[in-house]
Amino acid sequence: MNLNNLQQNFDKIRPWLTTLAVVWLLASLGLGWLVNSILIIIALFLITPVIAFLGFRWWLQRNIVTDKCPVCSFEITGFNNNQLQCPSCGEQLLVKDNKFSRFAPEGTIDVTAVEVSAKSIED
Numbered sequence: 001m002n003l004n005n006l007q008q009n010f011d012k013i014r015p016w017l018t019t020l021a022v023v024w025l026l027a028s029l030g031l032g033w034l035v036n037s038i039l040i041i042i043a044l045f046l047i048t049p050v051i052a053f054l055g056f057r058w059w060l061q062r063n064i065v066t067d068k069c070p071v072c073s074f075e076i077t078g079f080n081n082n083q084l085q086c087p088s089c090g091e092q093l094l095v096k097d098n099k100f101s102r103f104a105p106e107g108t109i110d111v112t113a114v115e116v117s118a119k120s121i122e123d
Contacts, residue, residue, distance in 0.1 A: 067100045069093065076100065 026035060066077045074088035078095045083103055085092055092103040104110055 065095050065098050065100070067095075067098070070100055070102055 026032065063080045064077060065080050066075065068075050069086045069089060069091065070093075071091045072086065072089040074086060076084070076086060076093070078084045078093070078100070080095050080098060082095050083092065084095065093100045094103040102110060
């Protein structure tokens with residue numbers, strides 16, 4: 001057997017021997033807590049994004065409101081308890097209790113006009 005050939009064979013099994021030596025060392029020194037800690041950290045890195053994604057979807061479902069503008073009946077999507085402007089008519093809107101309402105500054109009186117038929121005095 002050639003020494004060069006033996007060295008090439010050893011190069012193929014070197015990573016396995018290193019892994020076996022590390023596992024044997026950890027087992028003999030009682031460092032199982034270290035291995036468990038590493039496994040827990042890896043599990044947290046895998047589970048945390050899934051939990052964050054599901055939590056974000058839950059938050060969106062509770063806070064996104066889709067309704068019609070009370071002025072022009074254009075369908076708008078906005079966040080609950082927020083103020084926005086209608087892209088169709090430009091009216092300032094307030095989203096409250098999953099409904100859109102007109103936003104008016106303090107002291108403003110909102111009036112709805114009603115059409116009344118006019119009679120002449122002679123009738």
